Amino acid sequence: MIIIDPPLVPSRGRLWSHLASDTSYDELHAFARGLGIPARGFDRDHYDVPEEWYDEAVGLGAVEVSSRELIVRLRVAGLRRRKRSQPAADPTEEE
Numbered sequence: 001m002i003i004i005d006p007p008l009v010p011s012r013g014r015l016w017s018h019l020a021s022d023t024s025y026d027e028l029h030a031f032a033r034g035l036g037i038p039a040r041g042f043d044r045d046h047y048d049v050p051e052e053w054y055d056e057a058v059g060l061g062a063v064e065v066s067s068r069e070l071i072v073r074l075r076v077a078g079l080r081r082r083k084r085s086q087p088a089a090d091p092t093e094e095e
Contacts, residue, residue: 004062005070007051020046022073044081
């Protein structure tokens, strides 16, 4: 199922939603192509979708969920890809 959270994330002068699938990345990529989202909008496990595309995504079948629910569904489906944290600086290295 394709899911989308509300456009609540501010960035670059806009509000953004996250479009994801709780089934497969193939389903997600196909839906995103149909919506016209460029590949560069994909970020680890979701697409970033500008606020003005939200209604169209829902109209094409994306199910509205909360941001928390989106993350839970990705985790349950085994599709959540977290950001890799940067390794701590090596205290033995000199600056």
